[in-house]
Amino acid sequence: MNTSRTIHTADGSTVTVTPRGIEYDLHVRNAAGHTVATVEMSRADYLVLLAEMREAA
Numbered sequence: 686m687n688t689s690r691t692i693h694t695a696d697g698s699t700v701t702v703t704p705r706g707i708e709y710d711l712h713v714r715n716a717a718g719h720t721v722a723t724v725e726m727s728r729a730d731y732l733v734l735l736a737e738m739r740e741a742a
Contacts, residue, residue, distance in 0.1 A: 702731075
């Protein structure tokens, strides 16, 4: 992934994933648009997160 991607949840929240060099920023906003979390993670951690989300689906 080379560009930002935003995922919309059922309750109106969003998670925006932005690649930043060798790391990724995850920015979580609630339905009102307020930031509730910002997470920085390595590519390896990001790939583990994706794999776990796929398993849960």
